[in-house]
Amino acid sequence: MTAEALRPxxxxxxxxxxxxxxxxxxxxxxxxxxxxxxxxxxxxxxxxTLATGGRGERLIETGQAAARTDLASLxxxxxxxxxxxxxxAARKQIIAAANLQTGAPILSVDLAAxxxxxxxxxxxxxxxxxxxxxxxxxxxxxxxxxxxxWQHAGQFVVVADNGTPxxxxxxxxxxxxxxxIGDGANEAAATMLPLLAAxxxxxxxxxxxxxxxxxxxxxxxxDGGVVMLPAQEEAAALxxxxxxxxxxxxxxxxxxxxxxxxxxxxxxxxxxxPALAGGGV
Numbered sequence: 001m002t003a004e005a006l007r008p009x010x011x012x013x014x015x016x017x018x019x020x021x022x023x024x025x026x027x028x029x030x031x032x033x034x035x036x037x038x039x040x041x042x043x044x045x046x047x048x049t050l051a052t053g054g055r056g057e058r059l060i061e062t063g064q065a066a067a068r069t070d071l072a073s074l075x076x077x078x079x080x081x082x083x084x085x086x087x088x089a090a091r092k093q094i095i096a097a098a099n100l101q102t103g104a105p106i107l108s109v110d111l112a113a114x115x116x117x118x119x120x121x122x123x124x125x126x127x128x129x130x131x132x133x134x135x136x137x138x139x140x141x142x143x144x145x146x147x148x149x150w151q152h153a154g155q156f157v158v159v160a161d162n163g164t165p166x167x168x169x170x171x172x173x174x175x176x177x178x179x180x181i182g183d184g185a186n187e188a189a190a191t192m193l194p195l196l197a198a199x200x201x202x203x204x205x206x207x208x209x210x211x212x213x214x215x216x217x218x219x220x221x222x223d224g225g226v227v228m229l230p231a232q233e234e235a236a237a238l239x240x241x242x243x244x245x246x247x248x249x250x251x252x253x254x255x256x257x258x259x260x261x262x263x264x265x266x267x268x269x270x271x272x273x274p275a276l277a278g279g280g281v
Contacts, residue, residue, distance in 0.1 A: 125142045
């Protein structure tokens with residue numbers, strides 16, 4: 001049978017199906033029965049279109065769209081968006097990225113595209129989305145922890161643990177976070193901060209970490225002194241400093257500079273006067 005012969009039969013069947021659904025609603029039939037009828041009609045449309053050649057896909061799409069619209073009228077639409085795993089500070093950005101409209105047919109929502117949009121938010125390390133019929137969409141996110149406050153180009157901004165700036169987060173509300181300064185500090189801090197945290201005595205005395213020439217760190221102390229770290233082997237340098245502090249209380253001596261860049265020696269500079277070189281540790 002040709003597509004032209006099938007087309008009138010399809011059209012008549014569609015009109016009859018809609019009329020029956022309307023009659024069922026007027027008769028007070030349960031919504032579940034009415035929606036089941038719509039789904040059955042959509043399935044029949046798909047079977048018929050298998051014989052229509054190149055026009056099949058268009059007919060299927062038309063039937064599916066009509067079915068979704070009918071189901072939306074029965075309550076299968078986006079009424080509630082439930083966001084899990086996000087703090088209050090992150091919710092606004094995540095909801096904006098989701099770009100969902102209440103009242104839209106819930107079966108028309110592209111879950112994969114929705115998940116990809118949410119994953120683009122700096123706060124989010126991963127996301128999962130799913131439907132709870134008839135009208136709820138759930139977005140569950142794994143939120144990145146905040147890592148530091150970054151001073152850059154005269155501005156202060158909070159950054160996540162992957163270095164992504166969070167411009168909508170007020171830095172003043174996160175005074176407990178480490179302060180990092182300089183170009184590239186946001187990207188390099190994820191490696192440096194755990195090394196510093198492993199040395200609690202030094203960490204407690206450090207007010208900021210300054211990235212120098214995109215290569216290494218200076219640790220600014222509460223007393224104004226500066227610990228100068230090498231571009232490589234930072235962990236070994238901090239271990240040497242920790243050993244010196246345990247044996248000679250070097251952090252209590254008020255040096256303006258403690259230079260650890262040379263692996264063979266530690267060079268210190270008093271508040272006033274020439275630098276003094278100590279033996280390697």
